[in-house]
Amino acid sequence: MRHFAQLERSDPEGHAAFFRTPPEDVTRASDQDLRAVALGATLYTPGIRPDLVRDVLRQRDLGAASIVLCLEDSVADTDLPRAEDNVDAALRELAASGADAVAALPQLFLRVRDAEHLARFAGRLGPAALDALSGIVLPKFEASDGRGARWFEVLDGLNVDRGDDRRLLVMPILESPSIMHRESRVGALAAIRGLLLARRRDVLAVRIGATDLSSVYGLRRPSHLTVYDVQMLASVIGDVVNVLGRARDGFVVSGPVWEHYPGSDRVFRTQLRSTPFEQAGDPGLRRELLLEGFDGLLREVTLDRANGLTGKTVIHPRHVPLVHAMSVVTDEEFSDASDVLANTAGGAAASRYGNKMNEMKPHHEWATRTLLRARAFGVAAPDVTFVDLLERSLP
Numbered sequence: 298m299r300h301f302a303q304l305e306r307s308d309p310e311g312h313a314a315f316f317r318t319p320p321e322d323v324t325r326a327s328d329q330d331l332r333a334v335a336l337g338a339t340l341y342t343p344g345i346r347p348d349l350v351r352d353v354l355r356q357r358d359l360g361a362a363s364i365v366l367c368l369e370d371s372v373a374d375t376d377l378p379r380a381e382d383n384v385d386a387a388l389r390e391l392a393a394s395g396a397d398a399v400a401a402l403p404q405l406f407l408r409v410r411d412a413e414h415l416a417r418f419a420g421r422l423g424p425a426a427l428d429a430l431s432g433i434v435l436p437k438f439e440a441s442d443g444r445g446a447r448w449f450e451v452l453d454g455l456n457v458d459r460g461d462d463r464r465l466l467v468m469p470i471l472e473s474p475s476i477m478h479r480e481s482r483v484g485a486l487a488a489i490r491g492l493l494l495a496r497r498r499d500v501l502a503v504r505i506g507a508t509d510l511s512s513v514y515g516l517r518r519p520s521h522l523t524v525y526d527v528q529m530l531a532s533v534i535g536d537v538v539n540v541l542g543r544a545r546d547g548f549v550v551s552g553p554v555w556e557h558y559p560g561s562d563r564v565f566r567t568q569l570r571s572t573p574f575e576q577a578g579d580p581g582l583r584r585e586l587l588l589e590g591f592d593g594l595l596r597e598v599t600l601d602r603a604n605g606l607t608g609k610t611v612i613h614p615r616h617v618p619l620v621h622a623m624s625v626v627t628d629e630e631f632s633d634a635s636d637v638l639a640n641t642a643g644g645a646a647a648s649r650y651g652n653k654m655n656e657m658k659p660h661h662e663w664a665t666r667t668l669l670r671a672r673a674f675g676v677a678a679p680d681v682t683f684v685d686l687l688e689r690s691l692p
Contacts, residue, residue, distance in 0.1 A: 298323055298403055300337065300621060300674050303360050304689055315685065317628055320675040323362075324400060325431065325462045332431075332466075333502045333549035335673035336363040336404060336608045338620035341554075343371035344380035349387035353405065360690060361617050363404040363608075368418070369436050370509075381418060388422060391429040399429055406468065408434035412447040419455055427455065430465060432501055437509065438469035440488035445469075449496050467499055468551075471537055472506025477513040482533070486540040493541070493548065500548060503541050504610060505534060507553030520557040523597040525604070538605040544662035552601035554610035555594045591619055598623045607670070618690035625686055626671040628679040634664035634671075 299305075300320040305312040313319070321327075323335040340361050342352055353364055366387070372380045384407065392399060407430055409415045415433060435448050448467065456464050475485040493500050507524055510533055511517055518527050525531045534553070542550040598609060598620055609620050626634075629650050636649065637660045645656045677686070 298335075298357070298362050298401070300335065300362060300624075301360065301686075301690070303358060308689075311689075315678055315681050315689070316675045317631070317678045318671060318676040321672045323404075323673065329466070329498075329501065330549070330669060331672055332404065334607055334669050336502060336549075336551065337624055337674070338609050338611045338617040339363040339365060339406075339504075339551065340614065340617055341365045341367050341371065341408075341610060341612050344368045344384045345372050345376050347383065349383055350390050353387070353391065353402065356614055356617070357401075357403050359614060359617070360621060361403050361614070362621075363406070363431075365406045365408050365434055367408040367434075368414070369408050369410050381421075385418075385422060385426070388426040388429045392426045402429065404431040405429060406432050406434050408436060410436065412444070412451050415448070416451045416454070419451070424459075427465065428463060432466035432468060434504070435467050435469040436506070437473050438471060438489065439473050439475060439485065440492040441475070441485070445489065445492045449492075449499065452499060466501040468502050468504050469493065469500070470504045470506045472509035474513045476537075477510045477529070477533060479532075482536055486536060490540050494546070497548075502549040502551050502608070503537070504551045505537055505553045505606075508556060520593050523593060523600055524553050525597070525600050534604060534606070542605045544666075549607050550605065552598065552606040552609035554612060555597060555616055556612055557593070558613055591615075594619055595623060607666075615691070618687065621674065622683045622686035622690055624670065624674045625683065626667060626674060626676045627682075628677055630667050631671055631676045633660075634667040637661060637664040638668065 299322045301312065304315075305319075321331070323332055325332075327335075338361070340356060340363070342349065342356075342364055344366050346352055349366060356364060366384050368377065368380055368384060388407075391402065391405075407418075409418060419427060433452065438448070439445055448469075452465060452467060459465070469489070471486075471489070473485070475481045493503070507518075507530055510530060511527070514529055516527060516529060518524060518530070524534065530553070538550055541548050594616060601607075601609060608624075609616075611617060611620065629648070632649050633653070633655050636646065637655050637657050640646070640657045643657045645654055647653075648655050
């Protein structure tokens with residue numbers, strides 16, 4: 298897959314003009330760090346939906362690069378057998394479409410309920426149907442009582458005789474009360490870190506389950522507040538990044554779910570500035586985003602990156618282009634990162650944009666991450682902003 302490929306198909310010349318450097322192709326054979334960053338907006342789809350193949354292909358054509366077929370919390374217990382039938386049929390159909398068609402799929406993941414559910418359902422699917430998947434999402438992941446290790450025992454069984462380009466990877470979700478409770482959080486995260494480091498080759502990214510974490514205290518954030526305004530959640534995110542998102546030996550940690558549909562009611566005044574839209578000559582787009590309540594999502598994505606998170610879980614197709622437009626590296630970011638990495642002697646120098654100081658050693662890891670994101674999402678042309686990308690991307 299390649300980000301913004303749908304725009305390139307519809308207008309090749311216009312697409313080229315938007316990018317100083319276009320996004321790279323990302324395949325199962327790509328570097329694992331690149332695959333993790335390229336997840337972007339990971340779209341959750343309940344397994345109970347009747348035509349999952351159509352859904353996957355349609356969302357791919359609209360720009361979705363990672364999709365989760367969910368058999369866990371989005372499916373009622375009484376509906377689980379029917380959802381399993383739907384997912385089974387979908388994966389068999391996708392896998393039978395041929396190697397080229399499978400290679401053109403988004404990164405596709407299966408979310409099951411526990412390790413035993415994975416073992417049972419994967420046995421039902423068989424190795425051929427599993428070829429449509431890039432990996433497994435592990436809900437309520439913990440390292441205690443052998444539950445974390447059991448996930449990897451099942452995974453090892455599924456990956457027997459699968460080559461590197463067909464190996465299933467995992468994305469653990471941190472969403473248990475032991476992580477929310479302050480007195481147990483440090484120990485729980487340390488144990489998870491030890492287990493995941495021992496199985497680094499199998500871990501694509503770590504996800505944060507904000508909805509389950511909020512439920513521990515009966516909380517739910519409204520659409521006009523970001524997750525960082527809810528101090529209980531903000532403290533958990535900070536600790537997760539501290540333990541699992543370190544620059545030298547950490548993992549890609551994804552931003553928590555944005556669970557609001559378009560059209561949410563507004564309470565506070567918007568913080569979506571009008572200037573970028575006026576400069577792009579499209580104030581109507583700003584009005585559209587405000588009417589759909591998307592200013593909160595745009596702000597949260599910005600705060601996610603500032604707090605060390607990459608990508609986001611989303612539940613509506615309209616969220617995907619917003620997250621991806623905000624993920625494109627600006628010309629300013631690219632210039633700063635390139636200058637930092639080009640100078641191996643250290644020291645400091647003014648940015649070519651004349652608005653900040655680049656310190657070569659302290660900013661080295663930031664620059665490395667920025668250029669990795671540039672490979673996944675491309676570098677915008679100097680006069681192109683996220684507004685221009687949004688205008689072209691929103692269906």
